[in-house]
Amino acid sequence: xxxxxxxxxxxxxxxxxxxxxxxxxxxxxxxxxxxxxxxxxxxxxxxxxxxxxxxxxxxxxxxxxxxxxxxxxxxxxxxxxxxxxxxxxxxxxxxxxxxxxxxxxxxxxxxxxxxxxxxxxxxxxxxxxxxxxxxxxxxxxxxxxxxxxxxxxxxxxxxxx
Numbered sequence: 593x594x595x596x597x598x599x600x601x602x603x604x605x606x607x608x609x610x611x612x613x614x615x616x617x618x619x620x621x622x623x624x625x626x627x628x629x630x631x632x633x634x635x636x637x638x639x640x641x642x643x644x645x646x647x648x649x650x651x652x653x654x655x656x657x658x659x660x661x662x663x664x665x666x667x668x669x670x671x672x673x674x675x676x677x678x679x680x681x682x683x684x685x686x687x688x689x690x691x692x693x694x695x696x697x698x699x700x701x702x703x704x705x706x707x708x709x710x711x712x713x714x715x716x717x718x719x720x721x722x723x724x725x726x727x728x729x730x731x732x733x734x735x736x737x738x739x740x741x742x743x744x745x746x747x748x749x750x751x752x753x
Contacts, residue, residue, distance in 0.1 A: 598649060605653035605670070608641060614676020614701045615654075615661075616683060616711055618669045618694035620644070627690055634682050640673040654700075662698050662705055669694060676701055680714035 609615060620628065635642045645653075647664040654661045673679035687693060696708040706714075718726065 601645060602649050602653045602656065605643060605645065605650065605672075606656045608643075608672045609653060609657040609659065612672045612674060612676075614671075614673050614679060614699065614714075615659075616671040616673075616676070616679060616699035617650075617661075617664060617697040618671060618683065619666055619697055620669045620694040621667055622693045623690065627693075631686050631694070634686065635671065635679070638678050638682055639675070640671060640679045640682065643670045643672065644668070645670060659700055659703060660705060661700060664697065668697065671699070675720065677714050677717050678719050680711050681719070684712060684715035 623631070632642050643650075645668070647668050650668060650670055651661065651664060671679050671683060683694070683696065687695070696711045698708065699706050699711060701710065701714065717723075
């Protein structure tokens with residue numbers, strides 16, 4: 593690969609990293625082309641990018657974006673996501689279906705370095721939409737209880753007259 597091509601790849605990845613909320617590094621060893629295509633398709637549907645790039649180029653892009661990260665060894669796929677919880681869920685679910693592949697090496701979440709355990713914790717959190725629906729449901733139940741209490745008080749006052 594020519595130096596200019598490498599510089600272009602680093603610049604593109606750097607731009608993606610500056611707008612991303614989360615980055616997850618994976619080891620895709622053991623995945624055949626069909627499984628990799630399936631993984632990329634799932635990520636694409638969710639608006640997540642999956643980039644396979646040399647470790648030195650990935651680390652250069654991360655450092656140019658002003659982020660810190662752990663050292664990378666072996667083949668690395670970089671998951672770049674605006675919604676890291678969705679990306680972690682997709683990655684974890686896919687790994688469950690495919691003999692724990694791709695394996696998580698670590699990553700970045702809101703600028704902090706994370707490990708595999710943290711990626712699993714992120715995967716267990718509700719997505720933004722799920723969290724909003726839980727919040728709305730909670731508000732709805734509180735309002736319903738308030739309305740029922742008012743109705744009961746009204747009935748109690750009418751009965752005493």
